[in-house]
Amino acid sequence: MSTLYTAQATATGGRDGHTSSDDGRLDMNLSVPAGMGGDDGPGTNPEQLFAAGYAACFQGALGVVARRQKIDLSDASTITARVGLHKTGLAFGLDVELEGHFPGLSPEAGLALMEAAHQVCPYSVATRGNVDVRLSAV
Incomplete structure (x- = not known):
């Protein structure tokens, strides 16, 4: 099998942290939804x-x-x-x-x-x- 593309992202802080891709195109905060007991902050999940x-x-x-x-x-x-x-x-x-x-x-x-x-x-x-x-x- 020949790999056509490999994406790379790194997360810190788990569900209430931050994630970003190695090329900087993805760079966002994460928040825990209220339905999961979180604060429903402005980040994605x-x-x-x-x-x-x-x-x-x-x-x-x-x-x-x-x-x-x-x-x-x-x-x-x-x-x-x-x-x-x-x-x-x-x-x-x-x-x-x-x-x-x-x-x-x-x-x-x-x-x-x-x-x-x-x-x-x-x-x-x-x-x-x-x-x-x-x-x-x-």
Whole structure:
């Protein structure tokens, strides 16, 4: 396997700390949401970062799948990722909902594209078998 790209980020202070990438493009404070007992400060959190990354990656995978199937996806198509954090015994787990919006396509056609993208998206491949990922199209 040949690595195409490697991202690097460093975090300090855990969920109420700071994270930044080695190239300086990502540089942000982290805050614990009130729903987790935190102060709901102005920073982001790991679940938001994961949701943003998954949504962007999945949107890219959709583009690949649509091109392969000769389907013209509108620039207005969107993917919204919702990442839930839950307790499983002494550990914690994630669940994900990916919602697609495809102007000009039926929800059924959009969902079919999403199912194909789910087979090639690196985030989907990485989470398969250990994170519940639900797909929906509107």
